Amino acid sequence: MWYFAWILGLGLAACLGILNAMWLEIMEDNDQMAGQAAID
Numbered sequence: 001m002w003y004f005a006w007i008l009g010l011g012l013a014a015c016l017g018i019l020n021a022m023w024l025e026i027m028e029d030n031d032q033m034a035g036q037a038a039i040d
Helices: 002-039
Strands: none
Touching: none
């Protein structure tokens, strides 16, 4: 049954990596929008 826990852990790690990348993209977009608003 160790393989079941291994697959779950791998899936969880992949999901966290994807969510982290999405969060980073959102934060970068927010910074760009704030910078554009300050220029305008």
